[in-house]
Amino acid sequence: MKIYNTLTRNIEEFKPSGNVVNMYVCGITPYSQSHLGHAMCAIVFDVIRRYLEFSGYEVNYIQNFTDIDDKMIIAANKEGIEVSALAERNIEIYLDELDKLNVKKATRYPRATEEIESIISLISELIIKDFAYELNGDVYFRVKNDADYGKLSRRNIDQMIAGARLDIDEDKEYSGDFALWKSRKPAEPFWNSPWGEGRPGWHIECSAMALKYLGQDIDIHGGGLDLIFPHHENEIAQSESATGIVPFAQFWIHNGTLGNGIDKMSKSIGNVFTIQSALKKYSSDTLRMFFLASHYRSPLIFNEEIVSSQNRALDRLRTAYNAKSGIGTDMNSTTYIERFVDAMNEDINTPIALSVLFDLAKNINKGATENLNISHAQNTLLELASILGLKLEHETSSHSNLEANPFIELLIQLRKEFRSNKNYDKSDYVRDQLLELGVTLEDDGADTSWNWDSSR
Numbered sequence: 001m002k003i004y005n006t007l008t009r010n011i012e013e014f015k016p017s018g019n020v021v022n023m024y025v026c027g028i029t030p031y032s033q034s035h036l037g038h039a040m041c042a043i044v045f046d047v048i049r050r051y052l053e054f055s056g057y058e059v060n061y062i063q064n065f066t067d068i069d070d071k072m073i074i075a076a077n078k079e080g081i082e083v084s085a086l087a088e089r090n091i092e093i094y095l096d097e098l099d100k101l102n103v104k105k106a107t108r109y110p111r112a113t114e115e116i117e118s119i120i121s122l123i124s125e126l127i128i129k130d131f132a133y134e135l136n137g138d139v140y141f142r143v144k145n146d147a148d149y150g151k152l153s154r155r156n157i158d159q160m161i162a163g164a165r166l167d168i169d170e171d172k173e174y175s176g177d178f179a180l181w182k183s184r185k186p187a188e189p190f191w192n193s194p195w196g197e198g199r200p201g202w203h204i205e206c207s208a209m210a211l212k213y214l215g216q217d218i219d220i221h222g223g224g225l226d227l228i229f230p231h232h233e234n235e236i237a238q239s240e241s242a243t244g245i246v247p248f249a250q251f252w253i254h255n256g257t258l259g260n261g262i263d264k265m266s267k268s269i270g271n272v273f274t275i276q277s278a279l280k281k282y283s284s285d286t287l288r289m290f291f292l293a294s295h296y297r298s299p300l301i302f303n304e305e306i307v308s309s310q311n312r313a314l315d316r317l318r319t320a321y322n323a324k325s326g327i328g329t330d331m332n333s334t335t336y337i338e339r340f341v342d343a344m345n346e347d348i349n350t351p352i353a354l355s356v357l358f359d360l361a362k363n364i365n366k367g368a369t370e371n372l373n374i375s376h377a378q379n380t381l382l383e384l385a386s387i388l389g390l391k392l393e394h395e396t397s398s399h400s401n402l403e404a405n406p407f408i409e410l411l412i413q414l415r416k417e418f419r420s421n422k423n424y425d426k427s428d429y430v431r432d433q434l435l436e437l438g439v440t441l442e443d444d445g446a447d448t449s450w451n452w453d454s455s456r
Contacts, residue, residue, distance in 0.1 A: 001055065001345045004297060006228065006252040007152055011347055014219075014251065021057045022214040023049065024249070026206060026223035026231065027109070029066040030090035031075040035272035036287075036302060037258040038094075039101055041224050043288055043389065044255040044296045046103045048220075050387050051344050062213045063106040065091055067113050069202050073188055083189050084113070097275040101284045102389045108213055112205040116191045119200045119208040122242055123180045123193075131241040135171055137183030137196040143176045146237045152252060153229040178234055180204045203234035210249075211239065221249035225257050225297075256299045273302060280450070285390050286310045292350040292388055313358070314392075317385065320361035321378050321392050326371030333380040336360040340384050350388060357384055408439055412448050415441075 001014045016022075025045045028034055049059045066072075067087035076083040095109075112119070123139055126132035132141050143149050143157060150156060157176055179201035184190040190197040210218060223232065232252065239248040260273060278287060281304075289310035294300050336356055343352035360381050367374045385392050411430055418427035431441055434450070441450050 002347055003251055003253060004347050005250075006254050007247065007249075009154075012251070016057065016219045016250075017217055019057060021052050021059045021219045022062075022217055023052075023059055023220040023222065024062045024064075024206070024210045024214055024218060025106075025221075026227055027063040027065050028090075028094060029069060029071055030087050030094060031069075031071040033090060033274045033276055034094050034097065035266075035274050036278055037224065037266070037272075039097070039275045039278070039287065040258045040291050040300070041255050042098055042103050043101060043291050045222050045253075046389055047292065047296075047350065047387070048222075048253070048348055049104065050389060051348065054387050059107075060214065061104075061106045062108050062110065062209065064206060064209050065109060065111045066202065066205060067091070067111045068189060068199055069112075077187065087111070087113075093276070097279065100279055101275070101287065102391060110209045110213060112200060112209075113189075115205060115209055115212065116193075116200065118212045119204055120181075120193050122208045122211070122238070123204060125242045126180065126238065129241065131238075132180055133173065134195045137198060138179060139181035139195055140172055140177040141180055141234070141238060141241075142173065143178070143237070144174055146241055149237050150233065152233045152236055155229065178203065178230065180238070203231055204238060206231070207235050207239040207242070207248075210235075211243070216243055216245045218249040220251045220253055222253040222255075225254045228254060255296045256294075259299060259301045282307055283393075285314050285392070288389050289314060289354070292354060295351060296348055314390075317357060317361050317381065317390070318392050320364040321381055321385075323365060323368040323374060323378070325373055325375045325378070326368065328370065328372045330373045331364070331367040331377040333360060333377040336377075337380060337384070340387075344387070353384075353388065357381065357388075360384070408434065408450060412441065412450060416448065 002011050003014045004011045023045070025041075028038055045061075049061055052059050065087065068083060072083050072086065076086040079086065091109075091111075098105075123132060126141065127134065127139070130142070131145050132139055181193060181195055181204075182198050182201055183195070184197040184199075188199065190199055210221065221232070221235075236248050240246050266272065286307060290307045291300070293310070336359065339359075340353050340356045343349045343356060346352075360377065364374050364377050364381065367377065382392060411434060415427050415430040418424070418430065434441060439450055441448055
């Protein structure tokens, strides 16, 4: 099995130290609902995990939540709620979305706010080793004391400073030094520390959590391409400086960006297509097909027409899987397994792996017309599809009937008016009638979201 390693810029043979693969993937900052870029990252690493498990490994999969940072504080203050309440709400939504996307649950989902003790311990170690310093209650990492800082992004310090989000403090020893601990400010959550009340910086949390839950034997560290700098660069600097263990992770794997138009899909830009809105239109299989039809390292542009077209491709697989088996000779599918494995072993080449599924489906259909016993081949099709997280379930007509969506939105708006006028009998009647049609509603204050009930 060979994987592209961002650290070395080479495709290298993947050799974990044992039968357990330790994998850490940077999760979301839950200051708002997650978008399809987050779904793409989750699905890419879910497929990598599934393939490792298929290959005989046990995967210890850690994905964090950054539930305290500047964006969390700003968003919570805007809503007039506690940061913890905002995080809890959006994490719950995100985990539900992952389930609907058929993403396997991580071994553990640590949160920054629950790991303060480990974070403080790691910062203290960096100060002792002269890689960090305290300044008026803040603690900064000494970038110039790390001789190989920049080895992941392949940029020198001056280049990195030009593109970084820097902590503004004129008294810092060097402008490129980044915050490990931030002193308490009014109306912000805080914790006690040796340097006074405050909160952790963005990067230190992942180093602390990765080291705590995976130890100093991390096989894969992953995330989106946009995390290479500064986040992952700073993670490497902190972790290796504190432990003296090099490298911090054997493989650094990054998925490409998802664009919407000419820009990367980003909450800050405002061009996001949320996971929740996507799941109202498309099944998890449809979204997976869209993402996996391109190589995980390639940039991808979201296009609703292309996403919708995946249903036709999926129907070819579903038709083959549900074809009636004959009583003739067993159809041999061993070659397809070998081809699939070859594709996945070559840097998780899902486009080629998908083409193997379609070739197998084509021959299953041919075998069915020739009255061959295709049941074993169908089981192989399902097994290989499941490695990609595809369920091959037929969508209900209600789920795929996009024409109904505007009318559902209209009824929800009408229900909102009933509720605002305290006409709860009519409001409940609309809700109950939508439920009878297979539409579930979820109220969150003044907002209402809806989904097709997949159990119907």
